[in-house]
Amino acid sequence: MQNFSITSPSNLPAAAAAGQNSDTAFIAGGTDMMQLLKNNVITPSKLIDLEKLSLSEIKSENGVLRLGAMATMADVAAHPVVRQNWPAISRALLLSASPQVRNMGTMGGNLLQRTRCLYFRDTGFACNKRAPGSGCPAIPGDSRDLAILGTSPHCIATHPSDLPVALMALDAELELLTPEGTTRRMSLSKFYRLPGTTPHIESNLEAGQIITAVILADQAIGRLSTYLKVRDRTSFAFALVSAAVALDIEDGLIKNARVALGGVGTMPWRVHQVELALCGQKPSDRVFELATLRIGEGAQTTEMNAFKVKLAQRTVVRALQAISA
Amino acid sequence: MSLPDTTRRTILGTVATLAALPTVSRADISEPDAVSGGLGLQNVTLQVNGQQFRVTLEPRVSLLDVLRETIGLTGTKKGCDHGACGACTVHVDGRRIVSCLTLAARCKSKKIVTIEGLSNGGDLHPVQAAFLHHDGFQCGYCTPGQIMSAVALIQEGHASSADEIREWMSGNICRCGAYPNIVAAVQDASGNVTEGG
Numbered sequence: 001m002q003n004f005s006i007t008s009p010s011n012l013p014a015a016a017a018a019g020q021n022s023d024t025a026f027i028a029g030g031t032d033m034m035q036l037l038k039n040n041v042i043t044p045s046k047l048i049d050l051e052k053l054s055l056s057e058i059k060s061e062n063g064v065l066r067l068g069a070m071a072t073m074a075d076v077a078a079h080p081v082v083r084q085n086w087p088a089i090s091r092a093l094l095l096s097a098s099p100q101v102r103n104m105g106t107m108g109g110n111l112l113q114r115t116r117c118l119y120f121r122d123t124g125f126a127c128n129k130r131a132p133g134s135g136c137p138a139i140p141g142d143s144r145d146l147a148i149l150g151t152s153p154h155c156i157a158t159h160p161s162d163l164p165v166a167l168m169a170l171d172a173e174l175e176l177l178t179p180e181g182t183t184r185r186m187s188l189s190k191f192y193r194l195p196g197t198t199p200h201i202e203s204n205l206e207a208g209q210i211i212t213a214v215i216l217a218d219q220a221i222g223r224l225s226t227y228l229k230v231r232d233r234t235s236f237a238f239a240l241v242s243a244a245v246a247l248d249i250e251d252g253l254i255k256n257a258r259v260a261l262g263g264v265g266t267m268p269w270r271v272h273q274v275e276l277a278l279c280g281q282k283p284s285d286r287v288f289e290l291a292t293l294r295i296g297e298g299a300q301t302t303e304m305n306a307f308k309v310k311l312a313q314r315t316v317v318r319a320l321q322a323i324s325a
Numbered sequence: 326m327s328l329p330d331t332t333r334r335t336i337l338g339t340v341a342t343l344a345a346l347p348t349v350s351r352a353d354i355s356e357p358d359a360v361s362g363g364l365g366l367q368n369v370t371l372q373v374n375g376q377q378f379r380v381t382l383e384p385r386v387s388l389l390d391v392l393r394e395t396i397g398l399t400g401t402k403k404g405c406d407h408g409a410c411g412a413c414t415v416h417v418d419g420r421r422i423v424s425c426l427t428l429a430a431r432c433k434s435k436k437i438v439t440i441e442g443l444s445n446g447g448d449l450h451p452v453q454a455a456f457l458h459h460d461g462f463q464c465g466y467c468t469p470g471q472i473m474s475a476v477a478l479i480q481e482g483h484a485s486s487a488d489e490i491r492e493w494m495s496g497n498i499c500r501c502g503a504y505p506n507i508v509a510a511v512q513d514a515s516g517n518v519t520e521g522g
Contacts, residue, residue: 003365006384006430027428034426035407037385047384049431074420098496099481100474101408103420104427235495236409 001037008049012210016179018048020208026050028070028109031101036114040123041130050108055212058082065216066175069108073163074099076107086216088225088244092166095229098236108211111164111174111191112203115157116238117146128154129199144304145240150266151300155199158263160238164188165262166227168270169244173215179208185215192267202267221246221256228319229262230311239263241311245319247283254278259316261295264308271295274316283324288317369433373398374442380429388432389413389424392439400440400469404498411497414470414477415439421477423496440469443476452476455514456507463501471497475511484515 006027009015019026025044027033028051036042055070060081067076076082077093097105119125119138126134138146138156147158172188191203205211216222225246231237242262248255257278261269277291295316296309371378373396380395389406392398392415404412406425413424416438443450452475455461462468474497478484483493490511491504499507 001385003383003385005365006428008431027431030428030431031408031423031426034387034428038406051431098408098411098423099478099483099493100411100414100421100423100496101426104422235492 001040002043002045004037004045004047006047006049008052010052012053012177012212013181015048015050015053016177016181016208016210018046019210020179021046022207024048026210029072029105030109031097031105032109032113035121039121041114041121050210055108056106060085063217063219067107067214067216069211069213070106073097073102073105073107073110077102084223085219086166086170086222086225088166088169088222088227088246089163089216091227092162092229092242092244095227095242096162107163107214110161111167111188111211111214112205113159113161114202116160117157118142120157129157129195129202132198132200139302142304143302145238145263146302146305147266148264148299148301148305148308149261149269150194152195152197152199152266154197155195155266156300156302157195157199157266159192159265159267161268162227162229162239162242162262164192164268165242165260166225166244167214167216168268169246169258169260170216170222170225171218171258173217174211175213175215176205177210177212178206183212188214188268189270195266199266221248221258224248224323225258226319226323228315228322230315241308241315243312243316243319245316245323247278247320247323249283249324252282254281254283259320261312261316264299264312271316273297278320283320285317285321288320289313292316367430369430371396371429371432371437372435373437374439382429384428384430386429387425388415388417388427388429388437391429392424392437398439398441402466402469404467404470409498410467410470411474412467412470414473414497416473416477419480421474438473440473443472450476452479452510452514455510459506459510459513460503461507461510462499462503467497467499467501471499471507475507475514478511479515484511487512490515 023045027047027049055068057068058071058079059066073093077090083090120127120129125137128136146156167188174186176184227244229239229242231240239262244260246258257275259271259274273294274291281287292313295313299309366381368381378396392401402412404410408423408426414421415424418435452472478493484490487508490508
């Protein structure tokens with residue numbers, strides 16, 4: 001690990017101003033960043049600690065939930081309002097990482113967690129995400145854990161986090177602070193970028209911008225929601241495939257449906273075509289199975305990860321069964 | 326099965342008791358006047374097990390390395406150094422965290438408790454005693470992390486069943502595979518279930 005300096009600004013404008021330099025990185029919980037630093041995947045000369053900025057509040061007011069960007073995964077998962085009104089978020093967090101890591105990891109940090117692609121994490125390999133233009137050995141290489149949706153010939157790295165999958169399904173918004181000191185909102189659906197020819201640019205967050213909060217406004221769709229994660233071992237592993245689902249059922253018919261996938265996309269992946277196929281239907285295994293057949297549309301698979309199409313279909317069916325039973 | 330008197334458990338019990346004796350105070354173990362800036366060295370006062378330690382460190386140093394290499398508290402173990410094994414688990418401000426992914430420079434004015442801080446004088450913490458009683462280890466390398474995690478887990482209220490314990494201990498890996506005995510020890514120490522549960 002290269003050495004760096006670390007500063008702890010006590011107010012947001014100072015932090016945002018300090019974060020504009022390209023050799024500077026913000027540090028929140030630090031669980032992913034420390035790994036990236038230790039492996040020399042990132043080599044900032046200066047870290048800006050966000051801990052003293054009072055961004056860890058979890059507030060529920062008038063049906064709107066505001067999760068401070070520095071709220072820990074453990075605190076959000078355990079929050080009674082989150083558990084009651086947005087169970088998919090609580091589940092996604094509880095199925096993430098380990099209890100120790102959840103005590104450290106934060107909302108903002110988890111949204112910006114970098115891919116677990118082994119080629120990205122090992123500087124001995126080429127990687128278009130880490131070293132633009134150097135190539136992608138993952139596509140012809142060990143691609144079992146990598147993405148099948150949103151890929152490009154330059155990158156098939158999977159987005160690793162669970163939380164944004166649930167947030168994507170529930171139409172979360174982000175509150176951002178710009179270096180100029182203005183606050184703006186951005187829909188999470190507009191936040192992530194597909195790799196295309198620039199896999200090193202993963203979000204629309206600009207230099208110096210700080211995520212200050214995650215906002216959830218729509219309670220109606222959140223209550224009947226869950227998150228299901230399939231992984232290689234029972235606990236403490238990244239998703240092979242995961243699904244966040246939510247249903248609004250009225251008079252026995254699905255009025256509104258939300259389905260998002262983790263472990264399969266280069267970003268958390270909302271599947272609108274499945275949602276449309278569910279709307280207006282009476283919940284049943286047959287309806288779920290038919291609707292989820294559309295999950296494979298547009299998938300680019302390798303020999304090693306083609307299994308994810310069927311696994312994703314079955315994961316969504318199982319999650320829908322769980323909340324409609 | 327009843328075991329003969331001189332067992333591995335007895336021997337380990339003696340060793341653990343010796344290890345738990347109060348250590349000498351090490352209030353000031355590095356030059357207090359080392360400069361900030363320059364090579365990037367920082368003076369940081371860490372509160373570990375109720376004692377103040379004034380250390381000089383580079384900002385990149387992990388809490389784990391400072392505990393072991395600078396302060397000399399080697400009970401906390403380095404396994405993977407990437408947050409995946411839990412051997413380095415300590416408590417910071419009452420919560421269990423992995424010290425390998427924690428920058429020591431960010432721990433100023435926080436209360437840190439390591440395995441050495443659990444026992445009260447010569448008396449083992451109940452979770453330490455339960456690990457001895459249930460043989461909750463073989464090689465012992467993961468044990469300090471397992472115990473720190475278990476103490477926190479019980480305080481969190483996550484010890485209501487064996488399944489819950491297994492899930493909430495999942496951040497601590499034991500490559501010897503002492504899991505059944507670890508679960509038994511945690512259950513016993515939590516007061517929820519007794520032996521054989």
